[in-house]
Amino acid sequence: MLKQxxxxxxxxxxxxxxxxxxxxxxxxxxxxxxxxLGNDLSTLPNYPAEIRAPAGTLPGVSSFQVxxxxxxxxxxxxxxxxxxxxxxxxxxxxxxxxxxxxxxxVDTDEFTKRNLARVGYETNPLEDGSLDGYQVHKVALTSxxxxxxxxxxxxxxxxxxxxxxxxxxxxxxxxxxxxEGTEAFLRAKFAARPEILDANLTAFRAGxxxxxxxxxxxxxxxxxxxxxxxxxYRNINGNTALAYGLMAAAARCGLPLFLGxxxxxxxxxxxxxxxxxxxxxxxxxxxEDEIAGVGAALxxxxxxxxxxxxTSGPGVALKTETIGLAVTLELPLIIxxxxxxxxxxxxxxxxxxxxxxxxxxxxxxxxxxxxxAARSPADCFDVAIEAARIATxxxxxxxxxxDGYLANGSEPWRIPVIEELPALQVSFATEPNGANGEFLPYxxxxxxxxxxxxxxxxxxxxxxxxxxxKADGSGNISYDPANHDHMVRVRAEKVERIAESIPPLEVxxxxxxxxxxxxxxxxxxxxxxAACRNLREEGVHVAQAHLRHLNPFPSNTGEVLSRYDRVVxxxxxxxxxxxxxxxxxxxxxxxxxxxxxxxxTSTELADHLRTVVKEVAGA
Amino acid sequence: xxxxxxxxxxxxxxxSGLYGVPLVGEGHPLGKKDFTSDQEVRWCPGCGDYAVLAxxxxxxxxxxxxxxxxxxxxxxxxxSRFPYYLDTYGMHSIHGRxxxxxxxxAVSRPDLSxxxxxxxxxxxxxGGNHIAHALRRNxxxxxxxxxxxIYGLTKGQYSPTSEAGKITKSxxxxxxxxxxxxxxxxxxxxxxxxxxxxxxxxxxxxxxLRAAAEHRGASFVEIYQNCPIFNDGAFDPLKSPDTRDEQxxxxxxxxxxxxGEQGRHGLGxxxxxxxxxxxxxxxxxxEALVVHDDHNEDPAxxxxxxxxxxxxxxxxxxxxxxxxxxxxxxxxxxEQVAHAQSTQGPGDLAQLFAGKDSWTVx
Numbered sequence: 010m011l012k013q014x015x016x017x018x019x020x021x022x023x024x025x026x027x028x029x030x031x032x033x034x035x036x037x038x039x040x041x042x043x044x045x046l047g048n049d050l051s052t053l054p055n056y057p058a059e060i061r062a063p064a065g066t067l068p069g070v071s072s073f074q075v076x077x078x079x080x081x082x083x084x085x086x087x088x089x090x091x092x093x094x095x096x097x098x099x100x101x102x103x104x105x106x107x108x109x110x111x112x113x114x115v116d117t118d119e120f121t122k123r124n125l126a127r128v129g130y131e132t133n134p135l136e137d138g139s140l141d142g143y144q145v146h147k148v149a150l151t152s153x154x155x156x157x158x159x160x161x162x163x164x165x166x167x168x169x170x171x172x173x174x175x176x177x178x179x180x181x182x183x184x185x186x187x188x189e190g191t192e193a194f195l196r197a198k199f200a201a202r203p204e205i206l207d208a209n210l211t212a213f214r215a216g217x218x219x220x221x222x223x224x225x226x227x228x229x230x231x232x233x234x235x236x237x238x239x240x241x242y243r244n245i246n247g248n249t250a251l252a253y254g255l256m257a258a259a260a261r262c263g264l265p266l267f268l269g270x271x272x273x274x275x276x277x278x279x280x281x282x283x284x285x286x287x288x289x290x291x292x293x294x295x296x297e298d299e300i301a302g303v304g305a306a307l308x309x310x311x312x313x314x315x316x317x318x319x320t321s322g323p324g325v326a327l328k329t330e331t332i333g334l335a336v337t338l339e340l341p342l343i344i345x346x347x348x349x350x351x352x353x354x355x356x357x358x359x360x361x362x363x364x365x366x367x368x369x370x371x372x373x374x375x376x377x378x379x380x381x382a383a384r385s386p387a388d389c390f391d392v393a394i395e396a397a398r399i400a401t402x403x404x405x406x407x408x409x410x411x412d413g414y415l416a417n418g419s420e421p422w423r424i425p426v427i428e429e430l431p432a433l434q435v436s437f438a439t440e441p442n443g444a445n446g447e448f449l450p451y452x453x454x455x456x457x458x459x460x461x462x463x464x465x466x467x468x469x470x471x472x473x474x475x476x477x478x479k480a481d482g483s484g485n486i487s488y489d490p491a492n493h494d495h496m497v498r499v500r501a502e503k504v505e506r507i508a509e510s511i512p513p514l515e516v517x518x519x520x521x522x523x524x525x526x527x528x529x530x531x532x533x534x535x536x537x538x539a540a541c542r543n544l545r546e547e548g549v550h551v552a553q554a555h556l557r558h559l560n561p562f563p564s565n566t567g568e569v570l571s572r573y574d575r576v577v578x579x580x581x582x583x584x585x586x587x588x589x590x591x592x593x594x595x596x597x598x599x600x601x602x603x604x605x606x607x608x609x610t611s612t613e614l615a616d617h618l619r620t621v622v623k624e625v626a627g628a
Numbered sequence: 629x630x631x632x633x634x635x636x637x638x639x640x641x642x643x644s645g646l647y648g649v650p651l652v653g654e655g656h657p658l659g660k661k662d663f664t665s666d667q668e669v670r671w672c673p674g675c676g677d678y679a680v681l682a683x684x685x686x687x688x689x690x691x692x693x694x695x696x697x698x699x700x701x702x703x704x705x706x707x708s709r710f711p712y713y714l715d716t717y718g719m720h721s722i723h724g725r726x727x728x729x730x731x732x733x734a735v736s737r738p739d740l741s742x743x744x745x746x747x748x749x750x751x752x753x754x755g756g757n758h759i760a761h762a763l764r765r766n767x768x769x770x771x772x773x774x775x776x777x778i779y780g781l782t783k784g785q786y787s788p789t790s791e792a793g794k795i796t797k798s799x800x801x802x803x804x805x806x807x808x809x810x811x812x813x814x815x816x817x818x819x820x821x822x823x824x825x826x827x828x829x830x831x832x833x834x835x836x837l838r839a840a841a842e843h844r845g846a847s848f849v850e851i852y853q854n855c856p857i858f859n860d861g862a863f864d865p866l867k868s869p870d871t872r873d874e875q876x877x878x879x880x881x882x883x884x885x886x887x888g889e890q891g892r893h894g895l896g897x898x899x900x901x902x903x904x905x906x907x908x909x910x911x912x913x914x915e916a917l918v919v920h921d922d923h924n925e926d927p928a929x930x931x932x933x934x935x936x937x938x939x940x941x942x943x944x945x946x947x948x949x950x951x952x953x954x955x956x957x958x959x960x961x962x963e964q965v966a967h968a969q970s971t972q973g974p975g976d977l978a979q980l981f982a983g984k985d986s987w988t989v990x
Contacts, residue, residue, distance in 0.1 A: 304732065
């Protein structure tokens with residue numbers, strides 16, 4: 010039948026099903042198709058901590074949201090336009106988020122009495138009118154898939170498992186996505202199992218054909234490519250971008266990359282990714298615990314490598330003592346904290362920004378550590394390089410903060426030209442530096458206050474360092490009160506001086522007369538920028554700034570804060586940056602805080618900011 | 629894959645723990661003075677650590693290594709001050725973590741001889757996890773565990789090797805826990821080289837240190853070390869001329885195990901259970917004695933030897949319990965990198981970043 014084609018500017022789709030239904034894979038493939046088409050996009054995977062929660066239950070629901078558009082996209086989208094529910098649990102857990110009037114595609118085969126009862130549906134929502142406000146497409150996904158695979162040499166269960174590919178085929182047709190990438194992906198993935206490959210390809214094509222022939226879908230949609238600066242792009246999630254950034258940083262430093270790590274959600278994928286790249290000379294060491302992970306990384310740094318450890322909040326707690334040692338040894342070290350909901354085990358697969366104070370202050374003694382935070386999945390790449398710059402130039406451990414949302418969320422990434430990345434010059438000490446031909450391991454660079462990095466194997470520079478306080482210059486053990494006071498101040502001053510090497514905080518205030526500044530850090534960038542954009546379209550004037558460097562702050566931060574009548578700091582915590590800003594600049598910043606394990610929506614933030622702007626105008 | 633890795637290690641890297649570490653070369657011999665730093669040694673008078681330090685400083689030059697390629701890493705405790713007194717590279721780290729830090733150094737740098745100096749508290753209480761895993765992985769490091777069976781630096785609490793019932797400041801009615809036998813612990817942790825020595829016996833200590841340094845893999849040496857302040861005389865039965873011959877069993881590879889005056893006691897096997905038992909040589913004849921084989925692959929043998937120790941301190945075997953070959957973690961980790969590079973070619977970042985699904989905007 011002839012279908013009508015409709016152009017859309019943007020679409021938000023959420024796929025929801027059981028943990029075993031392959032929703033993440035389906036979402037990834039749909040995203041890849043959209044990326045290749047040239048849409049801008051942003052994704053939000055959301056899955057349970059349990060590997061296989063009981064089938065068909067609400068806690069077992071795994072979902073994947075993708076927002077794609079013909080223009081610049083900042084967030085995965087507040088409310089889905091389309092919900093694909095593979096079972097009643099997927100429908101029940103996600104329906105409340107759906108835009109009113111949105112489309113619901115359901116697998117009717119799964120809406121059995123038993124499955125409905127399992128999630129507390131007393132009547133069938135497909136029949137009782139509770140979906141009257143939506144466009145419901147009832148598709149017997151499972152039985153259509155099984156029928157399409159009749160004659161294939163596979164079990165019924167294997168046939169049923171291909172239903173996600175049927176759904177992907179249908180969606181790919183509905184949104185006019187290019188399918189070559191997915192077919193190539195399947196061929197590579199199932200190269201060793203031709204019968205499963207056949208089944209998946211057949212199901213995928215059957216889904217596409219079903220869309221073409223059924224009367225249930227009368228319209229197909231197109232979303233044109235978004236204008237983007239020239240370049241070569243790919244889609245990338247934060248953990249991959251972080252791993253690539255670390256590799257690029259090591260290459261630019263001319264140092265071998267050493268990762269000491271212990272598996273922890275949501276950081277493990279950085280370990281997995283780096284473990285694949287041994288041909289680049291990357292050494293990965295899966296340690297016996299978090300402590301040994303950072304210990305081995307520090308040992309590698311001492312030996313002249315770029316030592317890195319990756320973890321999440323609970324791991325940072327365990328690594329704390331070694332990070333303090335790195336502070337006093339004044340050796341380069343990168344600690345990546347992919348934050349998750351806390352405290353304690355908290356919400357392992359959900360996102361949060363509540364480790365800021367831990368990484369700032371969670372050590373004994375005066376132990377300052379530079380802190381950086383990535384604002385988007387692709388930005389993890391750039392932040393990793395900046396962390397390596399600071400760590401090697403200032404001989405200090407550096408924290409990189411990302412979070413579960415950045416780690417797993419993805420967006421298009423303009424692939425950098427390696428030669429255009431910052432050149433990170435690292436020089437090891439080679440000669441004695443003392444007046445009498447001796448080596449002084451704590452004789453500092455007058456500009457950066459960095460001490461020499463003298464790696465074992467260098468003749469004439471044999472020296473001893475340790476966790477006990479050292480005399481400045483010689484590095485010998487010193488319990489002298491004046492020396493300790495001096496060393497505490499020097500270590501603090503060294504970190505403060507990093508501010509001289511970082512760009513000033515930029516403010517986006519297109520109207521030039523905003524009285525309210527929204528200041529964020531980390532992954533809240535997307536929702537904040539989207540909220541500000543929406544407000545400006547309404548004629549509400551707000552200024553926006555976003556911090557990448559949290560310690561030290563850019564030099565002009567205090568001046569920026571003082572320019573506005575009101576500063577709003579949205580955070581996925583109870584006000585940790587707010588606390589730091591108030592303490593440092595004596596500015597009464599106002600927090601906007603949500604700690605739900607999910608990024609906040611641009612709508613709720615815009616609503617709040619609208620009120621604040623009104624208040625300030627009326628004051 | 630694994631096959632190539634292991635055989636390449638065996639074929640290319642040789643058995644010595646010192647393979648790959650640059651040598652001083654002829655004409656530039658180093659002496660004890662070259663390994664002595666300018667720092668004042670600050671242990672208590674009479675501490676066993678002095679004897680061990682002197683033995684190490686005298687012995688290191690004999691290895692012929694360039695001293696800039698030697699690294700000592702320690703944790704926390706009296707013995708962990710050790711690196712400050714050696715004129716090599718050194719790191720005095722944090723409590724219990726030296727094996728982890730040393731692992732990172734050893735994996736990164738095959739040209740370094742890496743040593744860990746630790747104590748009974750550092751290694752077996754707070755750092756028990758790390759030492760077990762360093763041994764299991766067989767990382768090419770040499771671990772010297774100074775066992776004085778007490779906490780010295782914190783002023784006299786019982787340690788994980790103190791005998792049960794130990795009266796200390798923290799255990800006024802006697803300690804309740806069963807102590808570790810460090811040699812048993814190491815063997816149970818899949819160690820490939822395990823030895824025990826005595827601080828006061830320079831000759832035997834030096835021989836053990838040499839064997840440990842030359843072993844490729846994690847070498848574990850327990851050194852009985854006297855703390856004159858908080859646990860004086862802990863090892864006297866092994867030191868006093870009146871008792872030591874009866875108490876100390878010197879293990880020598882290829883020699884029948886015997887001890888006592890004129891070697892009158894020996895180690896035999898119970899014919900029915902196969903268990904090691906002490907026998908009188910006069911009764912059974914020398915041919916019935918167990919001939920010590922530290923290359924015995926079966927850890928049960930070395931473990932059984934380690935259990936001959938009579939608590940709290942009585943009959944005690946010293947020497948090398950176990951010395952077997954197994955590929956080291958660090959060699960294999962580097963071999964995987966080399967293998968990946970030789971089969972796939974060196975990495976190209978631009979190609980990696982582009983991935984499989986890239987697109988171009990003009």
